[in-house]
Amino acid sequence: MAQRYYTVSWDQLHRDGKALAWRLVGAGPWKGVIAITRGGLIPAAIVARELDCRIIETVSVVTYDEEVKGDPRIVKTAAAAGDGEGWLLLDDLVDTGTTARVVRAMLPKAHFATVYAKPAGKPLVDTFVTEVSQDTWILFPWDTEQQFVPPIARSAGGK
Numbered sequence: 001m002a003q004r005y006y007t008v009s010w011d012q013l014h015r016d017g018k019a020l021a022w023r024l025v026g027a028g029p030w031k032g033v034i035a036i037t038r039g040g041l042i043p044a045a046i047v048a049r050e051l052d053c054r055i056i057e058t059v060s061v062v063t064y065d066e067e068v069k070g071d072p073r074i075v076k077t078a079a080a081a082g083d084g085e086g087w088l089l090l091d092d093l094v095d096t097g098t099t100a101r102v103v104r105a106m107l108p109k110a111h112f113a114t115v116y117a118k119p120a121g122k123p124l125v126d127t128f129v130t131e132v133s134q135d136t137w138i139l140f141p142w143d144t145e146q147q148f149v150p151p152i153a154r155s156a157g158g159k
């Protein structure tokens, strides 16, 4: 279980996705974007829009069930992308780097970018925006909803 949580709102994800696009804009042109589904889908839509790229392929790897990590399962390959040369490969984050290793083996020449990175996965990424500590679990807006929280004084045991 994670030690802490880092909550990302839709607004922040949009801003961070655009910051990623700024870092990538000089590195193209790209044949297209490959989203690692599902987490990479919305970052891919934001970045593709900013880079004026209309071609979006998908590859799907399932590594987690909520916060529980399992063995990575490839459920879809990106047939059109060959060895990835000229393609931009996008995911929401790298954590342990397990998913990245599997996908990089399939698409070794793709440029791999994520919005967020944890230290263990960072060496596998070519471009990312924000680093969080390894014991932080990132909560994405598609996995969360707004709800009441008690005042800090009460939840910290002050009252």
Ligand SMILES: O=P(O)(O)OC[C@H]1O[C@H](OP(=O)(O)OP(=O)(O)O)[C@H](O)[C@@H]1O
Residues within 6 Å of the ligand: 036, 037, 038, 039, 040, 061, 062, 063, 064, 065, 091, 092, 093, 094, 095, 096, 097, 098, 099, 100, 121
């Ligand atoms: O670096 P790792 O330790 O491999 O973790 C990162 C991967 O885990 C999550 O995917 P998940 O397996 O939860 O599937 P999803 O994208 O369909 O939610 C996330 O979207 C990354 O793809």
Ligand SMILES: O=c1[nH]c(=O)c2nc[nH]c2[nH]1
Residues within 6 Å of the ligand: 064, 093, 094, 095, 096, 136, 137, 138, 139, 140, 143
């Ligand atoms: O929503 C998520 N947040 C994370 O921090 C994470 N790490 C691996 N897979 C993840 N999924």
Ligand SMILES: [Mg+2]
Residues within 6 Å of the ligand: 036, 037, 038, 039, 040, 061, 091, 099
């Ligand atoms: Mg994923």
